[in-house]
Structure formats: structure tokens, C-alpha cells
Amino acid sequence: xxxxxxxxxxxNTVYDLTSVLYHALEGGATYEAYIKDAEENGDGELAEFFRxxxxxxRRRAQRAKELLQSRLSSS
Numbered sequence: 169x170x171x172x173x174x175x176x177x178x179x180n181t182v183y184d185l186t187s188v189l190y191h192a193l194e195g196g197a198t199y200e201a202y203i204k205d206a207e208e209n210g211d212g213e214l215a216e217f218f219r220x221x222x223x224x225x226r227r228r229a230q231r232a233k234e235l236l237q238s239r240l241s242s243s
Contacts (some may be wrong), residue, residue, distance in 0.1 A: 192229035
């Protein structure tokens with residue numbers, strides 16, 4: 169157990185997965201504003217790019233959630 173794990177009682181891997189999940193969800197929400205900005209400027213290509221990035225974050229968040237659940241249920 170590392171010093172950080174002893175201090176928090178949480179394995180680093182659980183913290184790391186939680187961080188990835190948080191950032192993916194936060195990014196997904198943020199991209200809505202980026203999509204709106206691109207659309208308001210008539211830049212469909214950029215809006216589509218932001219939609220793709222948002223979808224990647226949704227998939228990343230879902231996978232992080234699955235991995236986190238499996239690790240929490242086994243501990």
C-alpha cells in the first residue's frame with residue numbers, strides 16, 4: 169500500500185478511475201457549449217468534431233464506470 173492509499177484508505181486505481189470518470193463527464197457537458205458556439209458561427213464541420221469528441225467522452229465515462237463498479241464490488 170502506498171502512502172496515499174494509507175492516508176485515504178482508497179486504492180490509487182479506484183481514485184484514478186474516479187478521476188477519469190469525472191473528467192469524461194465534465195468534458196461531455198462542456199462540449200454542449202462548444203457545439204452551440206460552432207453552430208452559431210455556421211461551422212458545421214467544427215460542430216460535428218465537438219459531437220464526436222463528446223461521444224468519445226460518453227464511451228470513456230461508461231467504460232470507467234463499468235471498471236469502477238467491478239473493482240468496488242470485489243473489494
